[in-house]
Amino acid sequence: MQWNSVPSRKLWREAEAARTRSTLGWEGGQGKLAGAGVSSGIAWMCAGLIGLALVLLFTGKALALTKCLICHGKSTLSRMLTSGRAQSLFVDEKQLKQSVHAARACTDCHSDITAIPHKAEIMRVSCVRCHFKGNPVGAPQTDIYVEYAKSVHGVAAASGDTKAPVCQDCHGNHNIRAPKDAASQMNKAHIPETCGRCHLAVFSDYRESVHWQAFASGKKDSAVCTDCHGEHTIQSHESPESSTYLSRVPETCSRCHASVAVVGKYGIKTEQVATYGRSFHGIAIKFGGKTVANCASCHGVHDIRPSNDPKSAVYVDNIPKTCGKCHTGANVNYAKGRIHVDPTKKDAGLVYWVSLFFKWLTISVMVGLSAHIGMDLFRRFRRRGSAG
Amino acid sequence: MDPERNAGQGERLGDLGLRDSLRYELEDEIRQAIEAELREVLDQELRERVVARLRAELVEELQARIARVRAELETEILARAEPAPPPREFERFSWNFRTQHWVLLVSCLTLIVTGLPLKFHEARLSQFFFDLVGGVGTSTLIHRIGAVGLMAVGGYHLFYLVAFREGRRNFLKLLPVPQDILDFFQMVRYFLGWTEEKPRFGRFSYVEKFDYWAVYWGMVIMIGSGLILWFLETSLQFLPKFAADIAREAHSDEGLLATLAIIIWHFYNVHLNPEHFPMNRTFLTGRISEEEMRHHHPLEYEELMAARAFRPPAPARLPATEQLAADPSLPPPGKPAS
Numbered sequence: 001m002q003w004n005s006v007p008s009r010k011l012w013r014e015a016e017a018a019r020t021r022s023t024l025g026w027e028g029g030q031g032k033l034a035g036a037g038v039s040s041g042i043a044w045m046c047a048g049l050i051g052l053a054l055v056l057l058f059t060g061k062a063l064a065l066t067k068c069l070i071c072h073g074k075s076t077l078s079r080m081l082t083s084g085r086a087q088s089l090f091v092d093e094k095q096l097k098q099s100v101h102a103a104r105a106c107t108d109c110h111s112d113i114t115a116i117p118h119k120a121e122i123m124r125v126s127c128v129r130c131h132f133k134g135n136p137v138g139a140p141q142t143d144i145y146v147e148y149a150k151s152v153h154g155v156a157a158a159s160g161d162t163k164a165p166v167c168q169d170c171h172g173n174h175n176i177r178a179p180k181d182a183a184s185q186m187n188k189a190h191i192p193e194t195c196g197r198c199h200l201a202v203f204s205d206y207r208e209s210v211h212w213q214a215f216a217s218g219k220k221d222s223a224v225c226t227d228c229h230g231e232h233t234i235q236s237h238e239s240p241e242s243s244t245y246l247s248r249v250p251e252t253c254s255r256c257h258a259s260v261a262v263v264g265k266y267g268i269k270t271e272q273v274a275t276y277g278r279s280f281h282g283i284a285i286k287f288g289g290k291t292v293a294n295c296a297s298c299h300g301v302h303d304i305r306p307s308n309d310p311k312s313a314v315y316v317d318n319i320p321k322t323c324g325k326c327h328t329g330a331n332v333n334y335a336k337g338r339i340h341v342d343p344t345k346k347d348a349g350l351v352y353w354v355s356l357f358f359k360w361l362t363i364s365v366m367v368g369l370s371a372h373i374g375m376d377l378f379r380r381f382r383r384r385g386s387a388g
Numbered sequence: 389m390d391p392e393r394n395a396g397q398g399e400r401l402g403d404l405g406l407r408d409s410l411r412y413e414l415e416d417e418i419r420q421a422i423e424a425e426l427r428e429v430l431d432q433e434l435r436e437r438v439v440a441r442l443r444a445e446l447v448e449e450l451q452a453r454i455a456r457v458r459a460e461l462e463t464e465i466l467a468r469a470e471p472a473p474p475p476r477e478f479e480r481f482s483w484n485f486r487t488q489h490w491v492l493l494v495s496c497l498t499l500i501v502t503g504l505p506l507k508f509h510e511a512r513l514s515q516f517f518f519d520l521v522g523g524v525g526t527s528t529l530i531h532r533i534g535a536v537g538l539m540a541v542g543g544y545h546l547f548y549l550v551a552f553r554e555g556r557r558n559f560l561k562l563l564p565v566p567q568d569i570l571d572f573f574q575m576v577r578y579f580l581g582w583t584e585e586k587p588r589f590g591r592f593s594y595v596e597k598f599d600y601w602a603v604y605w606g607m608v609i610m611i612g613s614g615l616i617l618w619f620l621e622t623s624l625q626f627l628p629k630f631a632a633d634i635a636r637e638a639h640s641d642e643g644l645l646a647t648l649a650i651i652i653w654h655f656y657n658v659h660l661n662p663e664h665f666p667m668n669r670t671f672l673t674g675r676i677s678e679e680e681m682r683h684h685h686p687l688e689y690e691e692l693m694a695a696r697a698f699r700p701p702a703p704a705r706l707p708a709t710e711q712l713a714a715d716p717s718l719p720p721p722g723k724p725a726s
Contacts, residue, residue, distance in 0.1 A: 280506075283524070286509060287509070287515070288524055289523070327621050328621060330621075331624070333625070333626075333627060336628030336629050336630060337630025343633075348633075349630060350634055351630060358642065361641075361645065365649065366652070372653075375580065376656075377661075379580075380663075382581065
């Protein structure tokens, strides 16, 4: 990412200003050739130019790629960055040919390259040149960059953070493929690696988690980074708008864990969301509590493990320590009894019986008292009726 | 002897026939006194005339006074034959008792208002409530203030039952007795029109006893479970987690039961029934009208009336003597004219 230095940006902007979006492709090059032929007969020249333009249109790309690959086709081509790291400048033709941009020319994206050899610093590619709503070149119609601009990545990139990812950092550059393509680095299976290129520690935690283990074992519903954090809308977990903000975690987890259609088929209980919602933790967090536990407080964040894993934060032996994060002096008593307790279910044990007792006590007492009131009213109105 | 006192005492004994003999006796005494005084001064004839004049005046005055005293005595005797007219109101709840009720009332309402939104957290009204008070933290604090009030009044009530004569007496009358069961069945028969005879209650009917003892049940459950939840970290040093779950379940369920009992049962029986609608003022004033007393607590009423009837009449209620004494037209009693 070091190549995106400030002077090259300026150049890129100048180059951008000199071109309009409609003059994509090789028409720029064609313009130069047309300029040479103006001195001949206008009509013939026009016809010749159109013919030439058509020829160039179909052969130019191939020509250009071939031209570019003269240098960039060499797998050893690289340069030294100011940071001391070597940057490979190799472009794998095979990879490019399989990407969604197979039909595009190099300069469609690298629009600031107008001459070979290019001397100036080459600008980072701007995907928005084509990827906007109403684009005429056949790129997907999307305004998703607007959402990206509000995301933690977009805001950081706009503020000049050279480490913040832009489109191609996640979606890929020469190897860009549709996300549903298994080879795409935006394919669900590759998202953890893609995010992990920057978020390395999180990635190593996540690799251990039940979510990744399940995904790797073929349970394709299991969560990868974007399922919890979002994609283009991704926010810091400290932002109240984030799906990973402390009070929104239950809602985020419940998108899968409350759905029988998603987790039910793997034998995972869905009532854990409801029992959490009925717990004091769940109620308090719903009404603005900032110091109560959400799902992640107990189960962990990236390294969520099944409760029967001794390394899990909710493994029975680890419960005192986990509860002790908030409840000072938590001991083994915290592990005596179900955590996600549903008083209406028999497996809640004594709690179920207490709940049942109070249910019938309330019903019978209220029926009795209401009957007494009803009879009282009956008598009073009957007496009044017979008197009148 | 003082003639007026003699006359008065004679009449007060109820012997109106003594009047004439008394009069003659008085007349003789007066004549003797006057004669002794005027013997030397006046001649026989003049003396006779003065005496005759005085005698006529005295007779006239005595007759008027005797008539008055007789009328007073007659009303008094009549009044004594019947029980004394009862006051129009009775004090049912003392200031002490009413204050306890106020603290209980305010605490319970606070606890209900801040507690139910937690139980019915899915209701829209709960969301509104928490928005109103500014989050679950504030409502928790208010709930605990209410809890302190409830525990304080509970503790004070136990002290009151032991330390105050009134408390001990009320407590004994609040103890359930077999008659309460009979009263209940009698009441049901009355409700259904099988009998026209209502059960005759004492100071506390079975309904009131039920309310009173239901509060004990509620207090034990709510305070017990509430303290476990309030001091959860301390409780869990000794109790397993499922005990806290039970405490929470019991707290939640009993809270609802108590709320329903108060709002439906207690409010209906005290305030909302057609007789008292919309409000019975006894919890404010502590007073109950004679009619209500006779109607709802006939046994207590009779007991009170019987106690009053046996009480000797207070002297202030017999004004005859004082009125006689205060009459300026007569010489003061105990000072015979000499």
